[in-house]
Amino acid sequence: MNAGELGGGVLFHLGPLAITDTVVTTWGVMLCLAGVALLLRYRLAPLPTRRQTIAEGIVVVIERAIGEVVPADAVRHVLPFIATLWLFVLTANLAGLIPGLHAPTRDLSATAALAALVFASTHWYGIRSKGLRAYLRHYAEPSPLLLPFHIISELTRTLALAIRLFGNIMSLEMAALLVLLIAGFLVPVPLLMLHVIEAVVQAYIFGILALIYIAGAIEPIATDESPAAPPTPTLAKSKNKEES
Amino acid sequence: MQFDWTTFVLEVLNFLVLLWILKRFLYQPVLDVLDARQARVKAEMAQAEKLQNEAAALGQQYQERLAHWTQEREQLRQQLQQDLAQQRASGMEKIRQSLTDEEAKARVRNAATTASHEAELIRQAADEAYENVAAMLRRLASPTLTAGIVRLLVEDLAALPDEQQQALRTAAKKIATEAVDIASAHPLDDAAQQEIARGLAAAAGRRLALAIRPDPALIAGVRIAVGECLLHANLLDELAFFRRRDEQS
Numbered sequence: 001m002n003a004g005e006l007g008g009g010v011l012f013h014l015g016p017l018a019i020t021d022t023v024v025t026t027w028g029v030m031l032c033l034a035g036v037a038l039l040l041r042y043r044l045a046p047l048p049t050r051r052q053t054i055a056e057g058i059v060v061v062i063e064r065a066i067g068e069v070v071p072a073d074a075v076r077h078v079l080p081f082i083a084t085l086w087l088f089v090l091t092a093n094l095a096g097l098i099p100g101l102h103a104p105t106r107d108l109s110a111t112a113a114l115a116a117l118v119f120a121s122t123h124w125y126g127i128r129s130k131g132l133r134a135y136l137r138h139y140a141e142p143s144p145l146l147l148p149f150h151i152i153s154e155l156t157r158t159l160a161l162a163i164r165l166f167g168n169i170m171s172l173e174m175a176a177l178l179v180l181l182i183a184g185f186l187v188p189v190p191l192l193m194l195h196v197i198e199a200v201v202q203a204y205i206f207g208i209l210a211l212i213y214i215a216g217a218i219e220p221i222a223t224d225e226s227p228a229a230p231p232t233p234t235l236a237k238s239k240n241k242e243e244s
Numbered sequence: 245m246q247f248d249w250t251t252f253v254l255e256v257l258n259f260l261v262l263l264w265i266l267k268r269f270l271y272q273p274v275l276d277v278l279d280a281r282q283a284r285v286k287a288e289m290a291q292a293e294k295l296q297n298e299a300a301a302l303g304q305q306y307q308e309r310l311a312h313w314t315q316e317r318e319q320l321r322q323q324l325q326q327d328l329a330q331q332r333a334s335g336m337e338k339i340r341q342s343l344t345d346e347e348a349k350a351r352v353r354n355a356a357t358t359a360s361h362e363a364e365l366i367r368q369a370a371d372e373a374y375e376n377v378a379a380m381l382r383r384l385a386s387p388t389l390t391a392g393i394v395r396l397l398v399e400d401l402a403a404l405p406d407e408q409q410q411a412l413r414t415a416a417k418k419i420a421t422e423a424v425d426i427a428s429a430h431p432l433d434d435a436a437q438q439e440i441a442r443g444l445a446a447a448a449g450r451r452l453a454l455a456i457r458p459d460p461a462l463i464a465g466v467r468i469a470v471g472e473c474l475l476h477a478n479l480l481d482e483l484a485f486f487r488r489r490d491e492q493s
Contacts, residue, residue: 017250017254018248018250019250019254020248020250020251022251022255023251023254023255023258026254026255026258027258030258030261030262030265033262033265033266034262034265034266034269036270037265037266037269037270038269040269040270040273040274041269041270041273044273044274044277046277046280046281048277052277055270055274056274056277056278059270059271059274059275059278060278063275076275079271079275080263080266080267080271081263083266083271084259084262084263084266084267087266088259088262104255107248107251108246108247109246109247109248109249109251109252109255110251110252110255112247112252113251113252113253113255113256113259114255114259116252116256117256117259117260
């Protein structure tokens, strides 16, 4: 185990840029997802085939999951970002199962990039939904004294988002590597099954947390102005997941 | 745990590119297909609802028409019954009239048939009477009666009307020298023949040759044929004369 196994090892340089295996694997994941998307795009038909039905089912499930958290008129705006997060993180997590490859999400640089994108998109959707003044005002509510805590909360949750995904995937791969080194060739197979489950769970958690952050940013102003009103059960449930 | 800014920036760019690709080639087309399908389903549902409403309206209209037709049918049935009763009464009246006419015709026909039968019976009775008379006259016939009839013939020839006498003379002229055919029921003696020759010569205006032959069917008397003129002086022709006269009457 060396530092290269925890971060991304540099494979080659592209001018001044050092291209790591994380970036190359990400390109591979992108190629796979883009290829599937293009394949489906040009085979869409009014009467769906089995593949189209599966694709439509995935999109509909994601749309409904988003619709349970954000207002209905914002679902179609949020869907591309959240769906891409889910699909990318899931595929990237599962890429670690391929012998010789490492999951891009075991690299803190990649998870930090995703967390930074979630951070930026949260503010983007919030400002777009409420307007800049109204959006910034909610940091000073219910009291301006809470402004530093809001800011710290924004930063720490983003950092937690990046570290959580990085820590889980990195620890999984490391545990599998250790078991392989100590026990033998076929012993890590159950651990690989756990890897699949963990990949799905972590992708879901990452996406749902991003969705909750965005939903909190684009909450209607009326809800913001009546803090005594209880949150919706779905939102409360999602927030409980975040705390866990 | 290393942090590489190059990887960070490239990952951000990669994600944004992937986001654009998936949005452009996956989410939007699939959502468009889903929206189109949903719109089509909504349109078909609306169309189905519209058709259902139309069907309900048509059903209501059908029920109303059915009720109207039932009412109209009852009215027509009553009208038909009235018409039938009227036509039945009219027909019965016509039949009654026809029966009356037929009865009158039958009565007339029966009267005619009865009259015909009566006439037939009368004719049969007359025929029988004539035959009985002829039979009785045959028994009474004799040369004496024939001679008496010849005398009466000669008397009648002498008293012939001018018109008949002229016709006899014309017929006599036409036969020229031919003999006059005389059929006699009994043989004629010379006196009777001469008496006939004198009577004919007087009536015809000249003497005529006579050809006498027997004919018992005449019962009594003679029948003289002068050319186209026939002189009936016998009981058979007399009876036939009377029979024709009765039949004509």
